[in-house]
Amino acid sequence: MKHRSIRQFTGVAVLASALMSSTALYAQDDVIHFGGLATLEGAFAEPGADGLRGMELAFEEFGWEIDGKEIEFTSASSDGTPDVALESARRLIEQDDVDILVGPLSGSEGIRLAQYAKEQTGTTFLNGGSAAVETTLVDPAENFYRFNTDGAQWTAPLGEYLVEERGWDNIVIVSEDYSFPYAQIFGFMATYCEAGGTVSDKFFVPVGNNDYSSVIAQLPQAGGDVDGMYVVLGGSDAVNFLTQYAQMGGDLPIVGGTNAVDQTVLAARGQARQLLPGVLASGPISDNDDSEAWTTFVEAYRDHFGEEGLPSPSVFAYNYYTSTKAALTALQKVGGDLSNDHADLREALDTLELESPTGTVTINENRQATAAIYINEIVEDEEGDLTTEPLMRVESVDQFLGLGEDAYMELGLPSRDNPSCPS
């Protein structure tokens, strides 16, 4: 017995030292070290994996080198909570010594990492997929860049569209209860209320709540006073809610938040699939966009990942790809020069006009992206896959939703009760 445990201990020690030596190969001048942080465990595991696929695609495009300097890539996982994201980012920066960090994935993680960026002035941070409003709005960090649009930008065009194109002026909202959905509702209502719409009720439910029947019992079952329902739920929450709403006989028209039409929902198996075609939503990409930049990106994704990837790159693959490409493009401009705390790189990033798969992306003085947003409808293609079809493309949606900084700041920060209309 004692014999065996000594042998086991030796095995573990050998393994541990092998692991440690593999991460000690840094700090060479001819290597640029990238870190990738995404959620590879828990409910967001699939989006996280797709985000890292996006990064890989960008590195492939640049042949894994900048001006003769090799690109080294280390990835780390979080579980969607700010604490774990911070811990993983610390490990990447303070132990693995990465130069450039791309991540994290989820809203509240991003807020935490943008704070941490202020302590790590020698590292350049580019946001991965996280889309909370506060990350680049409240006291933004000098070295934290977000080349993705945020949750409020994603939904702002939809509110106006519903009032003007569909003639809706009274809806109810069902939403998860945390920072990202608040941002989505905030953006949506900013233009929806401005255009004359009203929200008669909001229902907030805990994340990961499996059984929505008690909320559904309080919702209108069919049209009448209410034109439709805005559903800001993601992943399995969206699938559960939609199925149960149909099971209970509800048939209000539905518009979805960006996550409600994410590939993790569209790829779901079971009854929920039948309810999704026809649902409207808005976000930074559209699966069936026929622009050359987008189709090239989708082709590259499918060629490289084949069966292993999703049927179409998700919003997370797109966001991680865009951020990584921004870093690589800027690095190429300065010849991979990282001296003087990345001074040249940051100057290049500040003025970068990036050609992304959805068109030109620029950043403002808060280092927050201005980009195009799509209004999408879910359709079923010939092979039975669900995809998003663009109904409208809105150019250059900026951080302040086109309201101007002063008017936007007056709206306050997103919360359960803010905004509200009628107030």
Next chain:
Amino acid sequence: METLLDINWRLFAVVTLNGLTLASLYFIVASGFTLIFGLMRIINMAHGSIYLLGGYIGYEVGAATGNWLVALLVAGAVMALAGAALQIAIFGWMQGQDLRQALASIGISIVAADQMLAYWGGSTYQVDLPSYFSSFVSIPLAGGYSAARLLLIGLAVIVGVGLWVVLNRTRIGMLIRAGVDDRDMLEALGKNVPVIFVGVFAIGAGLAGMAGVVGGSVLSLSPGEDARYLLSSLIVVIVGGMGSIPGAAVGALLVAMAETYGLAYTPTYGVVYTFAIMVAVLAFRPQGLMGRAV
């Protein structure tokens, strides 16, 4: 004012039915958990994994055969075998060492969660129900109510009555009850206790596997559901009394009712009530409502 009153009663009736149906699902999962604990003192932390794996298997079988009942039975049978294998290959080696068994089962649940994630991915799955369950049943006060959810109540009654008959009216049940009361004495009487253990583990795991299919049909399956149902089972048996089947029924009812009424009337604090019940039970009746003092 009168219409308002009507609406409130309808809501109350629907929420009550929701609570009952959720309680039914909790009961089916927790009854297996409590049975295993009652006889073997194993706190099987992999019970949630068995639930989720059973659900996934049910989905695969359902998609292949198109028959929901076959999916239910196959998932139950496969998980019963898996449960028996766990008892023979792992827990049997550490019989009587409660802490070791609990830790080993945590290890199994972690490995199982990642394996399932690797194989089925992070997408949400739903098992297709036969079409006659997607209709509505007219119920006084509540109006139309989903037949799929009422099915849960029916299944819970079948499981409850079935377990009661097996435990109280058969020879095997007698042996199990004797084992719960005094393991050593039963062994001294010449009964093959390890075989009984394997059998009980199989029944418990089979129930969890079938619950996975039922839960995956009425609700859904995704990574993380394993931990969710493990937690609910734990709370249910702590409230109801470890090892008691009627306790599991009472516990499931209390926990599910607190959850649904909480979500309907005070959405923000829905989660708190469940734990408040658990704290109250632990403070005033630590052995659980129907449990016997140890």
